[in-house]
Amino acid sequence: MKNLLVPTDFSREAHYAFEAALQLAHRSNGHVTLLHVVDAPPATGIATSGGQVPGDGLSNVYMIKLLQATKRRMHEWMAEAHQLMPDVPVRDLVVTTEFEPAVLETIREHRIDLVVMGAHEHTSWTRFFLDSHTEQVMRLAPCPVLTVKHPATDFTVQHLVFASDFTAEADRAVPGLQQLQTMFPEATLHLLDVTPSADRHGAALHAMEDFARRHQLTHYEAEVFDSPRVSTGIPRFAEQAHADLVVMLTHGRSALSHLFQSSTSEAVALHARQPVMTVHA
Numbered sequence: 001m002k003n004l005l006v007p008t009d010f011s012r013e014a015h016y017a018f019e020a021a022l023q024l025a026h027r028s029n030g031h032v033t034l035l036h037v038v039d040a041p042p043a044t045g046i047a048t049s050g051g052q053v054p055g056d057g058l059s060n061v062y063m064i065k066l067l068q069a070t071k072r073r074m075h076e077w078m079a080e081a082h083q084l085m086p087d088v089p090v091r092d093l094v095v096t097t098e099f100e101p102a103v104l105e106t107i108r109e110h111r112i113d114l115v116v117m118g119a120h121e122h123t124s125w126t127r128f129f130l131d132s133h134t135e136q137v138m139r140l141a142p143c144p145v146l147t148v149k150h151p152a153t154d155f156t157v158q159h160l161v162f163a164s165d166f167t168a169e170a171d172r173a174v175p176g177l178q179q180l181q182t183m184f185p186e187a188t189l190h191l192l193d194v195t196p197s198a199d200r201h202g203a204a205l206h207a208m209e210d211f212a213r214r215h216q217l218t219h220y221e222a223e224v225f226d227s228p229r230v231s232t233g234i235p236r237f238a239e240q241a242h243a244d245l246v247v248m249l250t251h252g253r254s255a256l257s258h259l260f261q262s263s264t265s266e267a268v269a270l271h272a273r274q275p276v277m278t279v280h281a
Helices: 014-026 057-084 099-110 134-141 166-182 198-214 230-240 264-271
Strands: 003-007 030-040 089-095 112-119 143-146 161-163 188-195 221-227 245-250 276-280
Touching: 003 014, 003 099, 014 030, 014 057, 014 112, 014 143, 014 166, 030 057, 030 099, 030 188, 030 221, 057 089, 089 099, 099 134, 112 134, 134 264, 143 264, 161 166, 166 245, 166 276, 188 198, 188 230, 198 221, 221 230, 230 245, 230 264, 245 264, 264 276
Parallel strands: 003 030, 003 112, 030 089, 112 143, 161 188, 161 245, 188 221, 245 276
Antiparallel strands: 143 276
16 A cells, blocks of 8 residues: 555545645555645546637636635645655646546556545435446545545554455455554454344354465454444444445446445544545455
């Protein structure tokens, strides 16, 4: 996790993500790319580089002024980063296109290891035709995505929760878990399975112990938590365990199927108080 990307709209939550990314990059000897996407209508005649092409003059002037203001704000954030973490290189990137394609293209071109995004903490569990940039990136990004909802001026991890059913696909999360344990060597890893009834505890514990043994995980605890719904059980356990970070797998459903089948990982990522890292299964 040395190459981190922070998409920003200059909101409070995006700044929380930036704080967390700087600290993660500090721990991994990595660097941060700060990305802002300007949604420029075709009629503006502004190229991605910020240069002018033939088009409506007033629209071009507006976009040039907008890009100049954006660059000033980016430089303010970079100056702040230099004060907070002078050892972490930060580069800025401003593009004029649609948000999701810009993020995905940046991930590919810059070989991003982790996307860190701000997110609002939703208090309602009712989600009907709800979508957001954060959800789209979690669904489509080929690399892990970390969502941050609260100030991260001291981003440390003492309790790390990996929530899964520990079937074979859980192995996909192991490289990320190992990197996090290297970055936070004092953290306790809580392997968590949420079950609807106590009669499944034995099988769940056996699967978690086998998972830890196969991957030679250390400093871990196997936990089973009873809840009728996984999406609510994980945040409840995380609160009780004083978790600092939750890791989950996501299946990255298409937008159409997502309208009719809610993703547990996305629901937890958007509703849990703690930062949540999603990894594609």
